[in-house]
Amino acid sequence: MSSPSITFYDIAQRPPVEKTCCSPNPWKTRLALNFKGLPYSTTWVPLPDIQKVRTSLQVRPCRKFADGTEFFTLPIIHDPATDSLIGDSFDIAVHLQKTYPNSGAGDLFPPQTLDYVFKNDYLLVPLSECRDSEYPEYAKFNLNVDAAFSAHVQLTVQGFPFDPATAETSKAEFVRRAGGMVARWEDFGLAGEARAKMMDSFRDMLGDLGKLFERDTSGPFLLGTRASYADMIVGAWLRNMCVTLPENEWEQVRNWHGGLFGRLYDALEVYAEVK
Ligand SMILES: N[C@@H](CCC(=O)N[C@@H](CS)C(=O)NCC(=O)O)C(=O)O
Numbered sequence: 635m636s637s638p639s640i641t642f643y644d645i646a647q648r649p650p651v652e653k654t655c656c657s658p659n660p661w662k663t664r665l666a667l668n669f670k671g672l673p674y675s676t677t678w679v680p681l682p683d684i685q686k687v688r689t690s691l692q693v694r695p696c697r698k699f700a701d702g703t704e705f706f707t708l709p710i711i712h713d714p715a716t717d718s719l720i721g722d723s724f725d726i727a728v729h730l731q732k733t734y735p736n737s738g739a740g741d742l743f744p745p746q747t748l749d750y751v752f753k754n755d756y757l758l759v760p761l762s763e764c765r766d767s768e769y770p771e772y773a774k775f776n777l778n779v780d781a782a783f784s785a786h787v788q789l790t791v792q793g794f795p796f797d798p799a800t801a802e803t804s805k806a807e808f809v810r811r812a813g814g815m816v817a818r819w820e821d822f823g824l825a826g827e828a829r830a831k832m833m834d835s836f837r838d839m840l841g842d843l844g845k846l847f848e849r850d851t852s853g854p855f856l857l858g859t860r861a862s863y864a865d866m867i868v869g870a871w872l873r874n875m876c877v878t879l880p881e882n883e884w885e886q887v888r889n890w891h892g893g894l895f896g897r898l899y900d901a902l903e904v905y906a907e908v909k
Pocket of ligand 1: 645657658659660681684696697706707708709721722723724
């Protein structure tokens with residue numbers, strides 16, 4: 635008899651959800667699950683239902699909004715093998731490594747130096763605190779990469795694939811979170827010179843991050859031909875950008891810095907199946 639498989643909770647965007655899913659933290663989990671080759675199924679949760687689902691699973695929130703109130707997020711996984719419910723993408727990756735050390739493509743956390751530090755000018759969203767971790771180098775990298783991409787998230791606003799069924803509720807919620815900074819969702823959008831300036835900043839940020847990828851030129855990954863969770867952290871954000879940026883801008887991103895990020899995106903395709 636085969637054992638029951640893992641349940642992975644991800645955010646449902648516009649149907650078909652398999653093509654539009656673009657939440658970076660759930661993507662980190664999907665890439666890690668596929669890397670480990672573990673059987674799982676995805677439960678798709680509409681954005682306005684995350685609080686309800688997380689509360690009903692009794693998984694405590696791991697983020698807070700700027701005003702100190704709780705922020706209910708995904709991913710969550712339920713792993714029946716250990717009877718665990720885990721509600722943070724980094725904790726999920728650690729759980730998968732500890733519980734299934736030799737599964738699939740092997741070690742998610744091979745030792746490496748990940749000394750990337752993001753200098754934070756534009757950041758809008760408060761990030762989870764960096765907690766004590768078994769893989770502190772990876773935890774710090776996760777935090778810095780999240781900060782670096784989050785600082786440019788305004789580029790993704792116009793292309794965000796809201797599900798028409800819940801779009802108005804979700805847009806109103808994002809406006810509420812901005813605490814009076816904008817009156818309507820559309821006001822978050824960037825065009826013209828302001829957009830070009832943020833694209834420049836995005837390119838420069840990727841240039842800085844890209845220096846880590848240039849240390850080993852034998853392959854698309856930080857460790858050359860060997861993928862690790864650090865590549866997935868960046869790859870998850872690239873998935874978000876691929877879905878939400880206008881096509882011509884995504885093409886630019888793929889080609890900046892000698893095509894490094896396009897190659898990374900393509901190389902992670904083997905772990906990107908949506909199940
Ligand atoms: N530290 C958490 C953060 C998770 C998180 O921020 N998830 C976002 C999607 S990437 C979310 O659920 N957002 C729901 C919302 O904005 O309402 C993790 O890594 O899992």
